[in-house]
Amino acid sequence: MKVTVLGAAKEVGRSAFLVNANHTNILLDYGVLLKREPIFPMHVKPKDIDAVVISHAHLDHSGFVPSLFLSQSTEVQSLGTVPTFELSQLLIEDMIKISGFYLPFEYLDLMTMMKRSKILKYREPYEINDITVTLHESGHILGGSTVVVEHGKKRLFYTGDINTRGSKLLRQADLNLDPIDLLIIESTYSQTEQTPREQSEAELLEFAYEVIDRKGTLFIPAFSVERAQEIACVLKTNNFPHKVAMDGMALKANEIMVRHPTFLRDPEVFKKAVTEAEWIRGWNRRKKIVKEPCVIISPAGMLVGGTAVFYLQEIAKDSKNGIAIVSYQGEGTPGKTLLEKRVTIFDGRVRKCLADVKRFEFSGHNSRSELFEILDRINGNPKVLTVHGDGLSCTKFAEEIRQKYGYDAKAPDAGELIEL
Numbered sequence: 001m002k003v004t005v006l007g008a009a010k011e012v013g014r015s016a017f018l019v020n021a022n023h024t025n026i027l028l029d030y031g032v033l034l035k036r037e038p039i040f041p042m043h044v045k046p047k048d049i050d051a052v053v054i055s056h057a058h059l060d061h062s063g064f065v066p067s068l069f070l071s072q073s074t075e076v077q078s079l080g081t082v083p084t085f086e087l088s089q090l091l092i093e094d095m096i097k098i099s100g101f102y103l104p105f106e107y108l109d110l111m112t113m114m115k116r117s118k119i120l121k122y123r124e125p126y127e128i129n130d131i132t133v134t135l136h137e138s139g140h141i142l143g144g145s146t147v148v149v150e151h152g153k154k155r156l157f158y159t160g161d162i163n164t165r166g167s168k169l170l171r172q173a174d175l176n177l178d179p180i181d182l183l184i185i186e187s188t189y190s191q192t193e194q195t196p197r198e199q200s201e202a203e204l205l206e207f208a209y210e211v212i213d214r215k216g217t218l219f220i221p222a223f224s225v226e227r228a229q230e231i232a233c234v235l236k237t238n239n240f241p242h243k244v245a246m247d248g249m250a251l252k253a254n255e256i257m258v259r260h261p262t263f264l265r266d267p268e269v270f271k272k273a274v275t276e277a278e279w280i281r282g283w284n285r286r287k288k289i290v291k292e293p294c295v296i297i298s299p300a301g302m303l304v305g306g307t308a309v310f311y312l313q314e315i316a317k318d319s320k321n322g323i324a325i326v327s328y329q330g331e332g333t334p335g336k337t338l339l340e341k342r343v344t345i346f347d348g349r350v351r352k353c354l355a356d357v358k359r360f361e362f363s364g365h366n367s368r369s370e371l372f373e374i375l376d377r378i379n380g381n382p383k384v385l386t387v388h389g390d391g392l393s394c395t396k397f398a399e400e401i402r403q404k405y406g407y408d409a410k411a412p413d414a415g416e417l418i419e420l
Contacts, residue, residue, distance in 0.1 A: 010394045021152075024130065029052075030063075032095075041414075046068045047074075051076060055084075065092075066109040140365070155182075164366055168233040182384075185371065219311045227326060228297050229254065245280050246296075316354060386398040386401070
């Protein structure tokens with residue numbers, strides 16, 4: 001079995017790994033890095049690929065998959081769970097609307113990808129020639145998977161994005177695995193201990209009460225898939241008595257997620273959280289609700305677009321209001337600027353944000369100690385590839401793995417080939 005790193009291994013974005021065994025080729029993810037112009041992984045010829053496994057719907061893992069389906073006669077199979085395909089379609093459609101000029105594929109190619117999809121269940125082995133692919137629950141987003149690839153006596157485990165602690169929304173990752181020979185593990189927070197989830201939840205609730213007690217409006221910009229719904233569940237499970245509203249693409253994600261209750265930790269809590277929230281669908285209501293004491297959850301999580309831009313502009317005008325940042329903020333984004341400088345930029349004008357701004361950690365990734373807990377539970381003597389993190393997160397993590405476990409660990413470069 002051979003693995004070629006096709007994406008950017010030492011940064012977050014455009015995840016892609018090509019697994020080859022006995023003339024069968026399987027892609028593990030094929031994502032994009034979204035900047036002003038999207039950045040893609042290394043090109044592969046669709047005619048050389050037998051299947052692509054989509055670990056989960058986030059665009060840095062799924063966003064370039066439609067490029068494999070430019071010909072409707074392609075034989076490539078796309079593999080994933082039901083929620084992964086439905087959420088991927090939602091996110092990729094939105095990307096096409098925003099970045100279509102820069103993309104080498106169109107909506108028709110996305111539809112071909114969907115037609116060629118093969119729905120897999122967790123722990124259900126699927127054979128492609130003499131390779132077996134099995135998905136396991138990842139705990140990262142709805143339908144998210146880790147991937148086990150087996151050929152002969154060799155076994156590869158790809159974590160994708162993983163969360164072994166779970167959340168109010170999702171169960172924890174499934175790590176009940178047989179011995180493995182190659183581990184491809186994310187390194188996003190390998191050098192960081194995040195705030196414990198219970199503490200983040202308590203601090204967010206305290207902030208929400210503070211804002212509403214002074215008759216203000218709390219705006220929570222959140223990623224449309226998973227983060228927006230998790231925040232709604234946090235408020236519901238803690239019996240938050242005030243109005244909660246949701247807006248933007250999170251509403252479409254709600255509709256998809258409510259159709260798949262078996263993937264949720266507590267389907268009843270989720271259903272109550274999203275259906276009892278007010279769904280904002282028009283500008284008349286948006287203009288009114290920003291003046292009401294309530295919580296508004298709306299994408300985009302980094303404040304780069306969507307209805308979040310309107311809410312930020314309105315909420316920032318009044319000191320009695322609050323803005324809770326619960327999503328990762330990339331460099332150069334409006335959300336990062338808001339956090340660091342307490343200013344907003346509209347129509348080229350810099351304006352001071354009068355609203356109270358606070359940040360709360362709600363990551364869907366494992367912290368440093370939890371990543372080492374994964375390694376503690378791994379059976380076998382695997383080679384280890386540390387990926388999906390900034391350069392130091394990957395290289396330092398690999399060094400620590402070598403020292404602690406004696407494994408052959410490295411942070412690979414794009415284009416590097418690893419043999420088992």
